[in-house]
Amino acid sequence: MTNLPEEERPTTRTRPANPQPAAPAASGVAPEAPETAGVTPEAPTGDAGGSGMLLPPAPVEVNHLEEEHDSDPALLKEFPWLTDSLPDSDEEEASDGPVLPSLEELAPVGVCKKCGGDVGPDGYCLTCGARMATEREHFAEEPSTWVGGVCDRGLVHLANEDAMALSSAEAIGQHAVLVVCDGVSASTGSDVAALAAARAARDLLATAPTKGDGPDADEALEASILASLVQAVKVAGNKVVSHTNPDSPSPASCTFVAGVVFDGVLYVANIGDSRAYWVPDSGEPVQLSSDHSLAEEAMARGIERKIAEHAPGAHTLTRWLGMDAPALDPALRTHRPGGPGWLLVCSDGLWNYASEPGDIAALLAETPPTEAVPPVERASRLVDWANQQGGHDNVTAALARLDGPAPAASQTTPDQTDAA
Amino acid sequence: MAQFSSMVYQNEFLSAGATDVNAIVRVGITDAGQAGVMSGPAGEIVIVDISGSMGRTDMLAAQRAAIVALQEVLDGTYFAVIAGNHQAYLAYPPVMAGQGMVRMNTRTRREAQIAVSRFRADGGTAIGSWLNLANQVFASMGPGLQQKHALLLTDGANEHETVQQLDSAIAACVGQFQCDARGVGTAWEVAELRKIAEALLGTVDIIPAPDQLSDEFAAIMRKAMSRGVPNASLRVWVPQGGRIMFVRQVSPDVQDLTGRGVQVNPLTVDFPTGSWGDEERDYHVSVRLPARTVGQEQLAARVQLVVAGTPQTQGLVKANWSDDESLTTRINPEVAHYTGQTELANAIQEGLAAKQAGDIATATTRLGRAVQLAAETGNSEATSRLLKIVDVVDAPTGTVRVKRTVDKADEMALDTASTKTSRVRG
Numbered sequence: 089m090t091n092l093p094e095e096e097r098p099t100t101r102t103r104p105a106n107p108q109p110a111a112p113a114a115s116g117v118a119p120e121a122p123e124t125a126g127v128t129p130e131a132p133t134g135d136a137g138g139s140g141m142l143l144p145p146a147p148v149e150v151n152h153l154e155e156e157h158d159s160d161p162a163l164l165k166e167f168p169w170l171t172d173s174l175p176d177s178d179e180e181e182a183s184d185g186p187v188l189p190s191l192e193e194l195a196p197v198g199v200c201k202k203c204g205g206d207v208g209p210d211g212y213c214l215t216c217g218a219r220m221a222t223e224r225e226h227f228a229e230e231p232s233t234w235v236g237g238v239c240d241r242g243l244v245h246l247a248n249e250d251a252m253a254l255s256s257a258e259a260i261g262q263h264a265v266l267v268v269c270d271g272v273s274a275s276t277g278s279d280v281a282a283l284a285a286a287r288a289a290r291d292l293l294a295t296a297p298t299k300g301d302g303p304d305a306d307e308a309l310e311a312s313i314l315a316s317l318v319q320a321v322k323v324a325g326n327k328v329v330s331h332t333n334p335d336s337p338s339p340a341s342c343t344f345v346a347g348v349v350f351d352g353v354l355y356v357a358n359i360g361d362s363r364a365y366w367v368p369d370s371g372e373p374v375q376l377s378s379d380h381s382l383a384e385e386a387m388a389r390g391i392e393r394k395i396a397e398h399a400p401g402a403h404t405l406t407r408w409l410g411m412d413a414p415a416l417d418p419a420l421r422t423h424r425p426g427g428p429g430w431l432l433v434c435s436d437g438l439w440n441y442a443s444e445p446g447d448i449a450a451l452l453a454e455t456p457p458t459e460a461v462p463p464v465e466r467a468s469r470l471v472d473w474a475n476q477q478g479g480h481d482n483v484t485a486a487l488a489r490l491d492g493p494a495p496a497a498s499q500t501t502p503d504q505t506d507a508a
Numbered sequence: 509m510a511q512f513s514s515m516v517y518q519n520e521f522l523s524a525g526a527t528d529v530n531a532i533v534r535v536g537i538t539d540a541g542q543a544g545v546m547s548g549p550a551g552e553i554v555i556v557d558i559s560g561s562m563g564r565t566d567m568l569a570a571q572r573a574a575i576v577a578l579q580e581v582l583d584g585t586y587f588a589v590i591a592g593n594h595q596a597y598l599a600y601p602p603v604m605a606g607q608g609m610v611r612m613n614t615r616t617r618r619e620a621q622i623a624v625s626r627f628r629a630d631g632g633t634a635i636g637s638w639l640n641l642a643n644q645v646f647a648s649m650g651p652g653l654q655q656k657h658a659l660l661l662t663d664g665a666n667e668h669e670t671v672q673q674l675d676s677a678i679a680a681c682v683g684q685f686q687c688d689a690r691g692v693g694t695a696w697e698v699a700e701l702r703k704i705a706e707a708l709l710g711t712v713d714i715i716p717a718p719d720q721l722s723d724e725f726a727a728i729m730r731k732a733m734s735r736g737v738p739n740a741s742l743r744v745w746v747p748q749g750g751r752i753m754f755v756r757q758v759s760p761d762v763q764d765l766t767g768r769g770v771q772v773n774p775l776t777v778d779f780p781t782g783s784w785g786d787e788e789r790d791y792h793v794s795v796r797l798p799a800r801t802v803g804q805e806q807l808a809a810r811v812q813l814v815v816a817g818t819p820q821t822q823g824l825v826k827a828n829w830s831d832d833e834s835l836t837t838r839i840n841p842e843v844a845h846y847t848g849q850t851e852l853a854n855a856i857q858e859g860l861a862a863k864q865a866g867d868i869a870t871a872t873t874r875l876g877r878a879v880q881l882a883a884e885t886g887n888s889e890a891t892s893r894l895l896k897i898v899d900v901v902d903a904p905t906g907t908v909r910v911k912r913t914v915d916k917a918d919e920m921a922l923d924t925a926s927t928k929t930s931r932v933r934g
Contacts, residue, residue: 150608150641151597159625162568167575170622174615203748210810210824215775217747217807217827243803243832479803 214229224248224279228464229486232256236464237486240471242437243479249273250435250482251282251342253290260473264349265293266433266486269324270362271342272408281331281340285324285409292320293348313348314420317357320346321418325409332411334393341410344418345377347433349488357418359407362484363439364421367452368429373445378419380407397443403436428457428492437483438474463487510546510737512813517842520826521835525799529808531825532758532842536788537775539811541736543655543783544585547816549687550655551586551701553642554578557662559593562629566692569718573725575621577659578612580729585612586653588645589620593631594668595808598645598895599623608645609653617766632668635660635700636677646698655738655783656685659728660704661721664695670913672793674700678707683766684784686710688728692718694736694916698923706763711784713924716917735783737815742779742791745810749798757780758846761789761927762853779815790931791847793825802831819862842932845885849929852881856926860897860919863910872898872910878908887930893922 164170196206198220205215212219225241225248235256241248249271256264269286271278293316299309324344332339343360356364358377361384367373378384383402387393396402407414430452442448451470455461470485518531544550554574562570574589581587586609589600599622601610610616638660646656666674681687687708689701692715705712715724742765746752757763769777782788795808808827812819830836859874875898882890883903894900896918899909 089677150644151595151600152602153591153597157626157628159622160568160571160627163571163575164623166572167621167625170575170618170625172618174618210822211808211825212810213747214745215748217750218806219805475803 106328125161161425183224195357226281227252228468229254229384230462230464232258232264234260234463234465234489235266235487236462237266237268237433237484238464238467238471239268239484240437240475241484242482243475245273245480245482246281247273248482249279249282249342250437250484251279251286252484253283253286254486255290255294256488257296260350261352261490262298263351264347264488265290266347266349266364266431266488267293267320267324268362268435268484268486269342269409270360270435270437270482270484271340272405272410275338275341275410276333276336277331278328278340278342281328281410282342284331285327285342285344288327289320289324289344289346292316292323293346293356295339297350299351306408309350310353310422311348313355314357314422317346317348317355317420318418321359321409323355325413325416328409329411334411339411340412341408343405343435344409347431347435347486347488349431352425352490353492354421354423354425354490356421356423359409359416359418360405362402362435363433365432365434365448366423366425366429367432367445367449367456368425368427370427371429373449374423375445376421376423378421380419381405391451397440408433416462423488425492428489429459430463431488431490432470433486434470435482437479438470438485440481441474441477457489510540510820512536513538514811514813514821514823516811516823516825517840518825519836519838519840519843520828520839521830522827523833523836524802524829525830526599526829526836527796527799528753529795529797529825529827530840530843530847531793531809531811531823532840532846533791533793533811533823533825534788535742535791535813535821535823536760537737537784538786539736540734540785540787543657543738545737546736547654548652549584549586549611550657550733550738550825551646551649551653552581552729553588553590553609553645553656553658553685555590555592555638555642555658555660556599556624556627556665557593557633558591558597558627558629558631559633559662559664560608560630561633561664561695564629566718567627567629569626569721570661570663570692571624573661573721574624576601576722577725577729578617578620578624579626580726580733581612581617582733583612583614585611585733586613586649586859587616587620589624590638590641590645591627592633592635592641592646594632594634594637596634596637596641598641599627606648607650608648610807612921624794633662633666634669634673634702635662635666636669636674637691639681639687639704642687643677643684646685653736657710657732657735657783658687658708659683659725659732659869660687660689660701661725662689662690662696662701665690665697666700674703678704679702682707682756684782688712690715690721690728691920692721694920698920702924709780711761714917714920716921731785734785737784739815740781740784740820741814742781743776743812743814743819744769744779744793745776745812746795747807749795750775750777750808751796752777753794753796754792755794756792757781757789758792758849759788759929759931762850763927763931765791781813790842790846792843792850795825797827800827800829802829804829821907827898845932848881848885849887852878852887853929855881855892856882856890856922860923860926863897863919868910872908875910876906876908878906879903879908885930889928889930893918893925897922 198207200213202218203216207220231235239252251269267286269282271282343362345358345362350357356376361379361381364376382404383396386396467485474483515534591599600623688710701712755764765779808823837875862870901907
């Protein structure tokens, strides 16, 4: 780097990306000569008259103390070894210093959703500094063209304790599993437990049931699917328990809701207050799950929903999965859609802002079913909307698109729903 | 092998619409090793005032101290000795051409010490010329000399130079070598040596009596020799739209680094911090970001210590907008403490300046504030120095009376030590 004359030296200077420590002028480059040592004296005494010295790159006059005095006797007395004779000594060669280790080269680990810049290995964007959501904080699943869901941390909570697990066969309406578990934030490790529970339930339910022959085939099929849902709840509950430290003062716990689609029919099981809705393209939307919460109990006693759901303690669960859970007795429901529509399975992070089935239906209708927007994208819009409302909780939304019963079955079949 | 660490102390939670993020970043090095091992040999220059004002006692003490300092310089280190009055002289090595420094070994050490023993006090004081010579001597060694340090002693004010000449010399030396400056007695100007020390990443202090010189010089040189990590920079990245408001070292002493930044790229600035031994330094970093809405979370800054162009440790300063008042109204204790310590340093310096200008009213207010802050922040060293200048009526309210007669050495001691800070208690 060229030495600038003093008056041009700025306070900050731009350097190339890998700055080297400041060094004097490199050989081969002639800078301006700095001011000569030995400013013209205004004071008396002492004509210096030094010998010249070659100081690269340009020779500069340097003063030497001309007159050789004797050593001050006081110093010789204090440091008598000054006048000892010295053996000849060889100069030691310096060895190369150790090489410094350094931080990993900052290779980007992703693309920033906010500004499109690179995200550094520390998880923050290298341009705008936004934090990249980790996989656990925000993930999506799209197991087929007609099933998709998004699970998100929301804006306020520090961790995502919601969980989701989906599976789907390729043919629309043939077979799909949508599971959502909402970890209770007051409990420890519920984010891990909820995810394990959701996945275990999904894996069990993903095995397609087989429909037998005979006059009772439909009833038998329904019974078998509902039984597998009960089993899935047990399996999920066991997973939550196995992910909990038995000595923990607040063991992990979570809700559970699973929606199974088989051959165009919906089967729902739930524990706690995560929900499933059926939203037909035309007709009345309906909540298929049944909350186990104080708010629900209040509504059962006749208190209006708006009041019940905003009362203090409204969200207190009366049933849940976990070590200290009361009986694992899920609410069960079968529903036979009469026409096309959406199965929505979601956590309270969404329905807190749109509890009535009508509100949910209005939200979904913002993107008409005729628009070619895949379910995972629609679910993403629901999650974004919840975050726009404040994102006070983790939010999960999973959707399955059904086209309605096969035309041969009937022209307009009214929905049929059985509660178990 | 040097080990690097960093810690960030801050309250990351901002209320909606808030923009300013303050953090204390503590950077530490252990196993730094000796100077001159990590990246090539180190260079040391001892600069001794030989002006006529150095009476025999002072001159002897200075020679003694220089001899002792040379004793501490490790074999293999390049070194030279400069004697200065109204001119600067290369007292050792007595070279006629080529490089102006030689490697330390038993022979060169002895020769230099004998040269020092021959000094005679005579002439005036032009410290800029001493700095210029030191700069040239270092420069004569070429780019291979990485870690350069000078120890400068004077006893008087810079009477044989203009302010511009001294400032020019200082500016030419910025980034070239570090310099610790000491003044013996009370005839020198704290402000002049502080200018040098601040610009050249060194310390300034008073040595009230000449018999303390040797110990002080030995300590300085030992510290310089223990600085195994050369030329580290504090590198601060802020996101697009963000702005560095200031970067200050706040421990072990207050230094405003803000004006010394070198832009590395549009988002990143390097602040030179000189060489490090085994030590911890605390930095107060203040960043202004565009205000964001509740729920947004991002980095306000990445703060790294960079050696030889590579980051060795990194601290993340975060910003997290929240509507939870219990989170956003918290004050981080380290940030509060060092904000107080910085104010303490300013209060002392302003108080002393006012006193010297004869404005006792302002001096009383500012030094009173200093007493209050020193008590609040547990800086007992500052308190005991202040007590030599003021009588305290009530420390918690900062009510003081400036003493009628103050020992000049005590006043200068308070001045030079004004920037020293204490750590957070508990």
